[in-house]
Amino acid sequence: MLQLMVAVLAGLLVAAAVIGWAARRAGPEPGPWDSSTNSARPGPAQPTPIGWASCGLGLATVAAVAIATVFRPRGVLSEAEGAARQFDPQSFYLVAFGTGIAALVTAVRAVRRGDRRWPAWCGLVCGALSVGGWVGAIVFILFHPY
16 A cells, blocks of 8 residues: 555655646746637637647557556466565556656646646546556455455
């Protein structure tokens, strides 16, 4: 449980750092309403840095899940065999959870700022699938313990 809390906090910290970096790089945030034409402002013509960051975090989430799945031990290992392994694929699932939270938070921020391009949606979908899978697993374990 402690590892899960550390993953959540790390994901939120990475999201805050990425949002801060992208906000400094992109400049001031435009308002959603243009008073001169009395209409809503269109989104940016190009993907924003925060949209690209959410896409990168989402793809890092997918890569971490793929690595953990490929290198997952087959069968049941004894305690000595488990201790002798130098590579622990379970830690990649926690990395995927942290990057999934970061991707979801940054993608929501990008979409709310008006970035409707594919990098923001890619980060949103990858982050939502990762976080949704974890939340579903946690709820299932709570109601159906071993």
